[in-house]
Amino acid sequence: xxxxxxxxxxxRYSEPVRLLHTELRxxxxxxxxxxxxxxxxxxxxxxxxxxxxxxxxxxxHHVDFLEEVDQIHVxxxxxxxxxxxxxxxPAEAPPGPLVRYLYGMPxxxxxxxxxxxxxxxxxxxxxxxxxxxxxxxxxxxxxxxFEVGSTDVAATALDLIRVQRGVCQDFSHLMLAALRLRGxxxxxxxxxxxxxxxxxxxxxxxxxxxxxxxxxWWGFDAANDLLQDERYVITAVGRDYDDAPxxxxxxxxxxxxxxxxxxxVRTSTSQQ
Numbered sequence: 157x158x159x160x161x162x163x164x165x166x167x168r169y170s171e172p173v174r175l176l177h178t179e180l181r182x183x184x185x186x187x188x189x190x191x192x193x194x195x196x197x198x199x200x201x202x203x204x205x206x207x208x209x210x211x212x213x214x215x216x217h218h219v220d221f222l223e224e225v226d227q228i229h230v231x232x233x234x235x236x237x238x239x240x241x242x243x244x245x246p247a248e249a250p251p252g253p254l255v256r257y258l259y260g261m262p263x264x265x266x267x268x269x270x271x272x273x274x275x276x277x278x279x280x281x282x283x284x285x286x287x288x289x290x291x292x293x294x295x296x297x298x299x300x301x302f303e304v305g306s307t308d309v310a311a312t313a314l315d316l317i318r319v320q321r322g323v324c325q326d327f328s329h330l331m332l333a334a335l336r337l338r339g340x341x342x343x344x345x346x347x348x349x350x351x352x353x354x355x356x357x358x359x360x361x362x363x364x365x366x367x368x369x370x371x372x373w374w375g376f377d378a379a380n381d382l383l384q385d386e387r388y389v390i391t392a393v394g395r396d397y398d399d400a401p402x403x404x405x406x407x408x409x410x411x412x413x414x415x416x417x418x419x420x421v422r423t424s425t426s427q428q
Contacts, residue, residue, distance in 0.1 A: 157240070157386040158193075158424045159184075159350045163232040163361075165403065165417040172224040173409035180205065180217040181346065181392040182402045184236040187213070188248065188390045189373075195234035201225060212343075212399055213248075214392040230403070238386040250371035251341075258395060259341035259368065265312045265396040266332035266344075272313060275299075276334045285340045285369040289376045292334045293365075296327055297381035309397075324363045324379040325397055331365045331378045332396060341368040343393045345375065346400040350387040350423045357421045363397070364388065387423065 163182055186192035197205050197217060205217035221228060251259075262268040279291045301321040313330040316322040328344055335342040342365055349362040364384060366373040375384020392400035 157238050157350070157353075159236050159238060159348075159387075159389055160422045161232065161234045161236070161348055161389065162420045163417070164230065164419075165415060166227060166229045167413060167415045168227040169225070169407075169409070169411040169413055171409060171411040172226045173407040173411050174222065174224045176221040176225060176228070176405060176407040178219050178221075178228075178403060178405035179401075180219065180230065180232075180403055181214060181400055182230070182232045183215075183217070183391065184234045184347070185215065185390045185392065187215075188393065190236050190238045190390060193235040193237060195236075196232070198231040198233075200229040210399075212392075212394045214394070214400065216392065236389055238389060240386045248373070251368065256341050256368065259343050260336055260339065261395070262333065262336060263396045263398070265398065266329045266336065267313065268333065268337055269314060271317055272330065272333045273337050275317065276337075281338070285367055286374055288338055288340060289331075289335065289365075289367045289374065292331055293376045293378040293381055296330055296334075296378040300327065300330075302327070302379055324377075327378040328363045328365050329396055331376065335365070335367050342366065343368075343373070344396045344400055345388075345390055345393050346397070346402065347391045348389040348419070348421050349377075349380075350389060350421045352387075353423050357419075361402070361417075361419055362388070366393070389421075 183195045184192050203219045205219040207217055209215050303321040306321040307315055307326050311326050313333045316326040316330050332342050345364050345366055351357040364377040366375045394400040
């Protein structure tokens with residue numbers, strides 16, 4: 157499937173700030189089973205982003221604003237081709253022992269906690285990894301309510317259990333914890349969920365989970381109770397949200413920050 161993405165975000169500061177260092181993971185990845193046909197990042201004030209690569213194989217962009225600024229604007233335009241069946245053949249080199257270890261360990265957002273183990277206790281322990289993933293995603297989707305604003309960006313899997321509602325990020329953290337408690341390596345995926353062919357979506361930023369079965373990654377979207385298909389566009393992967401945030405940065409100053417984002421995603425079965 158051919159997918160076009162246009163993402164814009166504006167950050168405003170109550171007072172001018174300086175030495176602003178920003179990491180961007182918003183451009184669709186060229187890899188992980190998809191092919192980026194084109195992509196561009198435009199920054200205001202004008203700055204040159206440097207492409208780097210992190211420990212999880214993500215290409216990301218680092219940019220510095222050394223002079224004082226009171227707002228920055230980031231615009232991303234990209235086109236990408238995705239595969240109809242991500243699990244049909246290996247999309248990456250087989251992960252080594254260190255990667256398997258890292259994706260099997262608990263994190264602060266996806267902890268090994270008795271409350272999480274108890275929630276999934278009824279799922280049989282003799283299922284294979286893929287069937288276990290299906291069962292966990294089904295349970296999360298049926299048990300918890302998707303509600304924007306019920307949690308914040310700092311939430312963990314335990315917060316979802318506590319308030320019984322959350323967003324795709326929260327559903328993904330709970331699924332990561334449940335899989336890893338069963339000994340199944342799994343990773344957090346950040347990206348976009350495209351609409352059906354010919355439609356345009358304005359709210360398509362998304363997160364889901366991929367588990368490792370053999371040498372292949374299989375995607376599960378607990379928030380929508382779907383398997384990853386060609387509508388899913390990956391921007392970054394990691395142990396949890398903290399490894400794959402769309403934007404992350406620091407600055408010198410005492411200002412408060414406000415931000416706004418717009419996103420458009422279009423799909424077609426062939427390149428336009």
